[in-house]
Amino acid sequence: MTARLTSRSSTPVRQSSVRAHNLALVLDTVANSADPPSRASVAALTGLTRATVSALTDDLIAGGLLVERDPPPRTGAGRPAAGLALTAAGPAGLGLEIGVDYLAACVVYLTGAVRQRLTEHADQRPAGPAAALAALGRLGARARLAAEADGLVIAGAALAVPGLVSTGLIPAGPGAAGPSGPGAAGLVRVAPNLGWQDVDAPALLRGVPELADLSIAVDNEANLAALGELRVTGGNPDFLYVSGEVGIGAGLVIDGELYRGARGWSGEIGHVTVYPDGRPCRCGANGCLEQYAGQEALAADEPLAAAALGIALAAVVNLLDVPVIVLGGAYAPLFDRLRDGIEAELRRRVLTSGLAPVTLRAARLGAEAAVRGAADAVIREVRDDPARWLRRTA
Template sequence: MTARLTSASSAPVRQSSVRAHNLALVLSTVAESADPPSRAAVAAVTGLTRATVSALVDDLIAGGLLTELDPPPRTGAGRPAAGLALASTGPAGLGLEINVDYLAVCVVDLTGVVRQRLVEHADQRPAVAADALTALGRLAARARHAAEADGLVVAGAALAVPGLVSAGSVLDAPNLGWQNVDALALLRGVPELADLPIVVDNEANLAALGELRVAGGEQTFLYVSGEIGIGAGLVIDGQLYRGARGWSGEIGHVTVHPGGRACRCGSNGCLEQYAGQEALGAGEPQAAAALGIALAAVVNLLDVPVIVLGGAYATYFDRLRDGIEAELRRRVLTARLAPVTLRAARLGTNAAVRGAADAVVRGVRDDPAAWLRRVG
């Protein structure tokens, strides 16, 4: 008897999987529509039956994900259909950020609007990791309480950290002086956050994802975050590239001056010693050139068409632009064929904490069935 092999593609599809797919399809159709679509319009776009769409919409409304708008005034024969829109009350994302000289939190609702934002400016380097994260947790609790008083339900939290992250642990954040810090466990130890799903990620990665949401159609770009340290997030065809171990983007430790200044990472001549926030504040004359040299190398290697400068670089963009573009013209092999677009981040200095909150919201929008199970 010949054994029959069953591939994943030929395996039967569970009814629950079909429903989960269709819920996400309906929700994304509403989210991506230029104008609030009716139930009939959603059925026409998705190919689902009107009855199926109506049942799914009812579930999404009950779960706080969609709202049905009042129909417009009648202008002729027939009854105008009510439109659908993402709910501005219901699930929201809690973004957390710890950086060298500040703590930040924000709450973003399902429509992408920032509903709460709190920042505490203080040097985090003297603080041990547990104390810094406890302080961040208290700040986050304040934002959560305010959001919930405004009718929102915080669905989860994401923490942005300037360092190498793996499975919730910060393996190395040289500018904070952290090594092998279990940030996830420390945040879960904050009573006001203990019930939330929490993820930890590199701040430049989350900033890049936040910028992707407001990028106006740009699907491939390099996001560079200028703080005390310098990180980068690479987005290719709308997807974040993380590298084999999830540690890509450490552009701040690209060598721009071999044998140059000592860096906190243990090497010499790293980009952040010449173009980090401290160097910019001190009026470093080589900042734009050093940054341009590093960025040109990235473009030559990866053929990135757009470079987005965020963090402090968004603030200093006008001061840095000419010097960076001069190096790109000089050093990028294809500069005359296809000049690189250089722009400031649309989210400015808020990109990382906003991107962290957006990551939570995106999870709800991508898998509304999971959210409905939580609240059902």
């Protein structure tokens, strides 16, 4: 939930800031209610006056963020109240993903439901970044046009890539929505499995005319997959998401927030050394986890891949006290075959395994977690700051 304003602040609070906070509070309250709440219920839950809630609700309805449903039939004394819900029309997020051997695009409603999902399978390594991102942009344009034909408005786009990213928002215009973060926004510093270095991904995507007006954020695919998993599960605020593709990435969620590290480059578990004198890796080191549990190595020797994963994951658990590990990407459909080997290493190597065993489970979103997480990141920005969206649509 959006943080509430407190009396401890030493700086004056502008009226516009109070309104922005209250808009987010009302929207968040409706979004997290099990049943559509009435305006009176929202007032009671938020502590705001009924008049304030009514005015804010009118603005959120006019901006296409909420709908007011007809009241249920009367069953007794009193008049039943209309319920509020997130709209299934209005703003939507466009998620884009580039993998070593596929492209994906996804459109997600404000409610989190998927409207459109497109995938193309082809090796992206020979194409180079300009051609690969142009092809992905065309796929995203198809998804956008189909969504807009249904009356949706694309609020922004986010791209998931398998590499180190200087994360953040590259705005395309005032009020545009998209995830934000530290660093020189949107630059793919290095994606070794694609052969990319210092690629301005948003600029290349905007070469497709249908995407030219969008804000486009870029993030590591494992980070976005972790955020997607967090949204659909919601119940566990502390976990490590491990994405198994040609490379291996991880997204660490602590207290319901993604941990990025000082430069936004945390989670490169694929380059944790599991066998110091082992196979050479593309990164220049030897014995990296990717060489034993990446997609190609996994196909050759599943037991060895499971053992290598267990060794690397045990180190993470000993260091960070992670209670839950989620296996995604190529690992999700193979979970039952990998589980015993991974858990054997965890029991053997985690100091606290006898006191509090680590929970290991398959990702709920499977292979589409990153592209879903990318689309969700755009929607999350709209839900966290609806005032910005209302200014854009005014």
